[in-house]
Amino acid sequence: MSTLDDIFPDAKEHRDAQVVLDDHHTMRRLDQLFGDRRADLDLTHRASSRPALVSLVNQAAADAKPTRSASPGPQGKQKPVRRRIDLLNVGVVALAVVAVVTAGVVGGMQAATASPASEALGVLTADERTISSVEARLVEGQTQIADDIAAADAQAAALRTALEAVREAPDPEDIPPGQSEPPADAGTIPIADGKALDAALAAVDGYRKDLAAVEPPSLPDAYKRKSMDKGSLTSVAAAIDAAQLQLTELDRATASAREVRAAVQSRGEAFASQLKTFTATFVPTTQAAIDDNPDAGQDVKDALTVAAGAVAAADLTTPDGLATLSGYRTALIELVADQVHQDRVRADQLREEERRREQQQNPPRNSTPDPSPTPTPTDPSDQGADPAADLGSPITIPEG
Known part of the structure; x- marks a missing residue:
């Protein structure tokens, strides 16, 4: 300087x-x-x-300078040429x-x-313009760092809730047919890999703890010119020295702000890498779920495969990334529910076949035959007719 x-x-x-x-x-x-x-x-x-x-x-x-004729003149005495100005x-x-x-x-x-003092006053004015600009940028940067930390912590809290939701779900097999809500004693089915999920939750807690420990960079007191005699070189020189000291403090605060921002960014990148390790487990977990539910429809199997790919490619530190976890949970429940439905349909068919087979092997039989009707005797006198006429043939009375 x-x-x-x-x-x-x-x-x-x-x-x-x-x-x-x-x-x-x-x-x-x-x-x-x-x-x-x-x-x-x-x-x-x-x-x-x-x-x-x-x-x-x-x-x-x-x-x-005087000009001379370019054409040759006659030899002899020439007239003097007057100079023209x-x-x-x-x-x-x-x-x-x-x-x-x-x-x-x-x-x-x-x-x-x-005046030397006026020249020095111009130097002081330039320094003060620089101070004003740097102070404004530092205040804006400090606010931005605090906002970034708060937003990252809020996103991590939402992520923890979403991760807990993919630990397990009610078992569709324990939900009675025709009902949508599981009973209180219903079992559960796993959604994500348990060990990988626990590691991801621990990463979230560690990340939030580190964010809470970050201290925003401190700023020096705002610069304010002290009273001075603008016509005194000594007074202006003292003001320039004060301005230079303020610029030095602002340089230190700027370097500190850069370090804090770099630390927060580096910690966020490490956290994102930990989450990628977790999301990579969804593809093998999905294949295992499809193998365990072979009778489910192909459409639900395909939907679960697509949902697993979306989770594996997602950035869970964003709202869109969190939505992929919810979509995967729904797709896995539908896969298991379709398998349960197929199992119930097959069980009903087996019971119906068993009933028909029993009916064929043991037909119904009556132990006592039905009694035949008894004829009622008829009195010929009551009718006043020849009994022989009723027999349909002549009756022969033997003689003697």
């Missing part, structure tokens, strides 16, 4: 001696502030406009010279009248 002594090497003598500077001293100060003006006398110096003016003067001088070119040259002289005089006066 440049000091005031580097910028104004003669300031100390100016304050101590309080002497009147001579012309040589003034020219030296001008050279320090604006450079060596003697370099402008060099025609090859590109930074000065004097070469163009010198060229213009030379051109004007060339135009002012181009007044326009001479005027331009004069104006250019006046402009150069005026610019030099004005620049010298400005440099001679410039």
Whole structure:
């Protein structure tokens, strides 16, 4: 960082001696502030406009020379040619010279009248603009870090709830047909791999503990310029030193904020890697579930396979990732429920076949035959007819 002594090497003598500077001293100060003006006398110096003016003067001088006739004249005594002066070119040259002289005089006066305190005040103002910008960015960064930590902790808490939901589910076999709610004594079926689930839950708890231990970077007190005498170089110099100290503190706070942000990001990446280890177990777990329920429909098997792939590819630190766990749980319950349905249908069919087989082997038999009806005797006298007529043939009465 440049000091005031580097910028104004003669300031100390100016304050101590309080002497009147001579012309040589003034020219030296001008050279320090604006450079060596003697370099402008060099025609090859590109930074000065004097070469163009010198060229213009030379051109004007060339135009002012007498002209001679190009055609050969007769030999002998010639009349003297009167020189012609181009007044326009001479005027331009004069104006250019006046402009150069005026610019030099004005620049010298400005440099001679410039106050060292005013120059230092400009340096202080630039430092204070930098301080204001850095302080605003640090406050914004500190707020962003706190918001990121809070959001990560909330997401981890939601993840823990979702992980507990994929530990087990009510066994559809214990739910009576026609009902949707399981009884209180219903059994359960596993959803995710138990050991992998326990490891994932432990990772969630550790991650939340580490987030709670993060301390946001502390910020230095806001900068405020102290009262000073703007016309005093010593007073302005003290203010510049205070501003530089504030910039140093802001640099330290900026480095601390970067370290905190990097630590939070690194911890989040490690947590995501732990969750990937857990989600990778869903594919083999799904295959085992399909093998245990072979009679389930192919459509539910395919749905469970797709759900397992979605979990394996998901980022569980996002809401979309959490949704894949819920979808897998539903698909696995449907697989087991379809297997239970097929088992019940098969059991009903077996019972019906058994009943029919028993009926065929043991047909129903009556132990006592049905009694035949007894005829009622008829009295011929009651009817007044010949009994023989009822027999359908003549009755022969033997003689004698």
